[in-house]
Amino acid sequence: MTDEKIVQGNARATTKDENFYIQWGYETVKANIGTANEVLKLLITINVALIGGGVAFLYNSDVPEGFRITILAAFFIGLILAFAGVFPRKSTIDVRMPDKIKAHKDRVLDSKRRYLWAASAFTVFGLLASAMAVSEVRICF
Template identity: 45%
Template sequence: MNKDPAKGTARPPTEDERFYRQWGYETIKSNISTANDVLRLLITLNTALLGGSAAFLHDSSIGPVARTILLTFFFTALTIALLGIYPKEKKIDIRIPEEVKTHKKDTLNRKITFLKLASSFTLLGLLTAIISVAGIQICP
């Protein structure tokens, strides 16, 4: 129930207010699934980038140091994404809503941390590739 500030009395929520409240609940419930989906995409992307880099950069103009750095970034991103998608078990009493809420928040925060790390290493790998292909020497 919302209060009408002009009258100070309670009024029933509007259709829009009910809609957005329900949408908010659905979004909160789907955040962990969305994070898992993005981690899955990062796993696929980094697997392809790692495999492609290993196969196609061997005889390229990219130096061995840059190639090693590039492969390390993609492998690290892949490893982090795999760790992030792995479920973490914790014993909670599902009859206590606050425990469920805390567990879900912790799970989402953990997945977001892995997402940020994996994304950062993927971007570092791509940046290394761009710099190397452009002919800028990373290391002598």
């Protein structure tokens, strides 16, 4: 005999609402990587548009060269990071082992989130630098 204690309790079937939310939770977990990819693709589109607009509007403008370089570099780095986050990578996993699949998917999602935050940070920095340039606020450029 083992030293395990027997615990008695009451059980009931889950309600329709509980089943709905449980299923929704599973779907959300499965969709996280796809959602991160879609947001990274949007960041690619936004940064390409911001680079194009920045080049067009900053050419021969009164904005100091330091601001122009900083703004365009921030958008370009954001673009590169977003592209790197979307770019597929080769990996090998044993599909017969659920814990290995979960660990792999967690690593993929963590990686995509890091790229997402980094690309977003550079994009926001570029937008803030643009706002400073337009409003003629000078800090160190």
